[in-house]
Amino acid sequence: MRIKEQFKVREMAGENVVIMQGRHGSDLTRIISLNDSALYLWQKVNGHNFDCDDIAQLLVERYDIDNETALNDAKRWIAKLEECGLIEN
Numbered sequence: 147m148r149i150k151e152q153f154k155v156r157e158m159a160g161e162n163v164v165i166m167q168g169r170h171g172s173d174l175t176r177i178i179s180l181n182d183s184a185l186y187l188w189q190k191v192n193g194h195n196f197d198c199d200d201i202a203q204l205l206v207e208r209y210d211i212d213n214e215t216a217l218n219d220a221k222r223w224i225a226k227l228e229e230c231g232l233i234e235n
Contacts (some may be wrong), residue, residue, distance in 0.1 A: 147235045148195050178230055198224055
């Protein structure tokens with residue numbers, strides 16, 4: 147899977163948010179805010195194919211957590227991206 151190219155992260159009012167490039171007007175109900183961990187993962191995999199194991203490995207390396215916790219967190223992160231329509235297979 148990979149993050150859809152039309153979505154970009156921008157900083158707005160001190161928040162890192164996902165916006166869709168090329169849209170006219172703003173639908174503020176569709177802005178997605180990323181916390182530091184989500185932003186880190188986004189930056190690491192944006193433009194690349196990835197799977198749940200790749201995300202888990204990034205979490206283990208960055209946060210020194212066990213593999214099981216990392217895998218569960220990776221699944222939740224990917225599920226949120228899917229729910230928001232931000233990734234494609």
